[in-house]
Amino acid sequence: MFEYAPAPESRDIVDIKPSYGLFIDGEFVDGTGAPFKTINPATEETLAEVATASGEDVDRAVRAARKAFGVWSAMPGSERAKYLFRIARIIQERSRELAVLETLDNGKPIREARDVDLPLVAAHFFYYAGWADKLDYAGYGPGPKPLGVAGQVIPWNFPLLMLAWKIAPALACGNTVVLKPAETTPLTALLFAEICRQAELPPGVVNIVTGAGETGAAVVNHPDVNKVAFTGSTEVGRLIARSVAGSGKKVTLELGGKAANVVFDDAAIDQAVEGIVNGIFFNQGHVCCAGSRLLVQESIAEELLESLKRRLSLLRLGDPMDKNTDIGAINSSAQLARVRELSDIGEAEGAERWSPACALPERGFWFPPTIFTGVAQSHRIARDEVFGPVLAMLTFRTPAEAVEKANNTPYGLSAGVWTEKGSRILWMADRLRAGVVWANTFNKFDPASPFGGYKESGYGREGGRHGLEAYLDV
Amino acid sequence: MSKTEAAARLAVRKTYKLYIGGAFPRSESGRSYPVTSSKGEFLANASKASRKDARDAVSAARKAFGGWSGATAYNRGQILYRIAEMLEGRRAQFVAELAEAGTKKAGDVVDAAIDRLVWYAGWSDKITSVAGAANPVAGPYFNISSPEPTGVVAVIAPDEPLLGLVSVIAPVIVTGNTCVVVASERAPLPSITLAEVLATSDLPGGVVNVLTGSVKEIAPWLAAHMDVNAVDLTGVADEDLAITCEQAAAENLKRVLRPAAADWYADPGLKRMTAFLETKTVWHPTGV
Structure with a gap:
């Protein structure tokens, strides 16, 4: 293994304020709930104190969004487009x-x-x-109308990216938004609020309310919210689906997953190994579409496992600010506890646990890349979403068995297939009940490509032309 | 009084049963309920489906899903067209049954139902082109999105015994879903007669299953069933019942369609098809 000198990125470029308020009607205002601290999970240092939006604050945000909806929805799409282009440019600049x-x-x-x-x-x-002034051509008939005020609740794994997935299509279609970032990762959303001000976005078009689950529930259940968009756990998704029942609100839910990554005996092994590693260890496995179940054809299982272990021993875990780091910190102590619990259950249920020799920093929340072998489909490690750097390996003999096992889950967000045989890729892709199928690749995302799940991974799509439907009254 | 005058011939009545997995069983519960004409005359005892019947219907629909969703779009289109042909052949029977159920201009209704089936039949091999997309991603990847059927759909049919019924079934099955349909409670007889049409149209058993009985009983069972992927609440008129069903549907994140009251003669649009479609996006690297 090569030795690397530390290559830390400087944090001087960002100016973190000691405390942050809510962003309502174009202004930063105090919240009336008890403020909370957001910490750096790699060091446990407090980064800032952040306001909690109470039900009353959320109501203020929704009223601001409702007022702004009149202006924003009536604005020509070409003008809305220019605001969004401006925001895109400022994001690039900053x-x-x-x-x-x-x-x-x-x-x-x-x-x-x-x-x-x-x-x-x-x-x-x-x-x-680019869609804002082309909605007539999106395939939903002429003059599709926006829904109104969108209440959006996003997770902590890709804080700013999930914000973009929610806000960009909502605004392009003429809606206004009240967005709640996750309580462990509110800071980039608040910096985004500043970007909205730099872009001179009309006040109230974007409102950011910070807080925990209660704030999120207030957003989702507000009677003047017309659209609910949520990305997060299936458990919370269920609660939301139940709580909005009968309200007539349009809902999109992007929930959990337990993706199968299927490797056939004719796969290009080195590429597959890279794909498996990217599939489960990218972003510490905090990815709803992570390839957390590795299904390997029996004849190559041993060889593949050996390569995989060799590759894992080369991953660098540690300071996220170091440019050479592959695996960063687990996002919170609560998440670390869950990853530990499910891993312990994996062992207790009889699967074999392996991690490379890997020193963990003393402070912060860390979990080494981990592989479980000897896993049965009934094991919780093969059924529950771990949302951490933990891979469960199972084997299969025939393509039909691979399909059967891959689909044996209430989830259906993504799947991977590795084989050099084209017809087999398409045969598998046809049968995998998942919203995204990555063939000979994994964890690829693009704004032009629709993303979202089957079954209990939720409903609706984000990205692409399909992503517009979630924000139009069609 | 004359003995030579023949007695009027006694009609042979039809027993109206359920339609599950391509067969016509009675309700396993042995229950039935009387159905009357719009003038209050007794017409028949319809089966009153039980929870067990509903579950049997769901398993039949699940069993049929692989074959039906795996059939070619051309084949599904041919079969839907065949249903229209069979319905046309039984036009007079449906006109009579609808008239008994109180439907005005029953002939027009039957015509519209047949035409609706023909319209949807043609969609089988076109909806993928219209609802799918080739996505120009910023990288060396081939990327394509196609619609796929959601799975087993529970359909609460509207109280519009033929045109409404056909208008909710056809969009669900034309894309490859299978379904369990709860017929109009007031006028269930035409739906069982439609099941006879389905049974003779090369439609594989289990693709459409028809239950008759109490909507208030059956709808929540189906909405809560963990092997049902979606519910169409078109025929649920009662607000509380609709909310109960929506809440039950949340348990396994069923897709729920609860449209505003429909004009069954209007252009149906794509909504009833797309509501029960999933978008699957497939990526593959490009390169030599």
Whole structure:
């Protein structure tokens, strides 16, 4: 293994304030709930104190969004487009600052924040900016109308990217939004609020309310919200679906997953190994579409496992701000506890646990890349979403068995197929019940490409032409 | 009084049963309920489906899903067209049954139902082109999105015994879904007669299953069933019942369609098809 000198990214580029308020009607205002602290999960240092939006604050935000809806929805699409293009440009201009802040607040490696999250965030705004004046041609008939006020609740794994996935299409279609970022990662959303001000976006078009689950529930259940968009766990998605029942609100839910990554005996092994590693260890496995179930054809299982272990021993875990880091910090102590619990259950149920020799930093929340072998389909490690750097390996003999096992889950967000045989890729892609199928690749995202799940992974699509439907009254 | 005058011939009545997995069983519960004409005359005892019947219907629909969704779009279109042909052949029977159920201008209704089936039949091999997309991603990847059927759909049919019924079934099955339909409670007889049409149209058993009985009983069972992927609440008129069903549907994140009151003669649009479609996006690297 090569020795690398430390290559830390400087945090000087970002100016973190000691405390942050809510962003309502174009102004930063105090929240009436008890403020909370957001910490750097890699060091446990407090980054800032953040306001909690009470039900009353959320109501104020929704009223601001309702008022702004009149102006925003009546504005020609070509003008809305220009605001979104402006936002995209400012994101590009300030991308280093945003990437550093994302890494500090989230714990993900700076390399990923810089090279994956931020380019995709800017691209998403560019993409939907272009739709704003072309909605007549989107396939939903002439003059499709926006829904009104969108209440959006997003998770902590890709804080700014999830914000982009929610806000860009909503605004392009003429809606206004009240968005609640996750309580462990509110900072880039608040910096985004500042970007909205730089772009001179009309006040009230975007409102950011911070807080925990209660704030989110207030957003989702507000009677004057017309559209609910949520990305997060299936458990919370269920609660939301139940609580909005009968309200007539349009809902999109992007929920959990337990993706199968299927490797056939004729796959290009080195590429497959890279894909498996990217599939489950990218972003510490905090990815709803992570390839957390590895299904390997029996004849190559041993060989593949050996390569995989060799590759894992080369991953660098540690300071997320170091540009050479592959695996950063687990986002919170609560998430670390869950990853530990499910891994312990994996062992207790009889699967064999393996991690490379890997020193964990003393402070912060860390979990080594882990593989479970000897896993049965009934094991919780093969059924529950771990949302961490934990891979469960199973084997199969025939393509039919691979399909059967891959689909044996209530989830249906994504799947991977590795084989050099084209007809088999298409045969598998036809049968995998998942919203995204990556063939000979994994974890690829693009604003032009629809994303979203089957079954209990939720409903609705984000991205592409399909992503417009979620924000139009069609 | 004359003995030579022949007695009027006694009609042979039809027993109206359920339609599950291509067969016509009675309700396993042995229950039935009387159905009357719009003038209050007794017409028949319809089966009153039980929870067990509903579950049997869901398993039949699940069993049929693989074959039906895997059939070619051309084949599904041919079969839907065949249903229209069979319905046309039984036009007079449906006109009579609808008239008994109180439907005005029953002939027009039957014509519209047949035409609706023909319209949807043609969609089978076109909806993918219209609802799918080739996506120009910023990288060396081939990327394509196509619609796929959601799975088993529970359909609460509207109280519009033929045109409404056909208008909710056809869009669900033309794309490859299978379904369990709860017929109009007031006028269930034409739906069982439609099941006879389906049974003779090369439609594989289990693709459409028809239950008759109490909507208030059956709808929540189906909405809560963990092997149902979507519910169409078109025929649920009662607000509380609709909310109960929506809440039950949340348990496994069923897709829920609850449209505003429909004009069954209007252009149906794509909504009833797209509501029960999933978009699947496939990526593959490009390169030599």
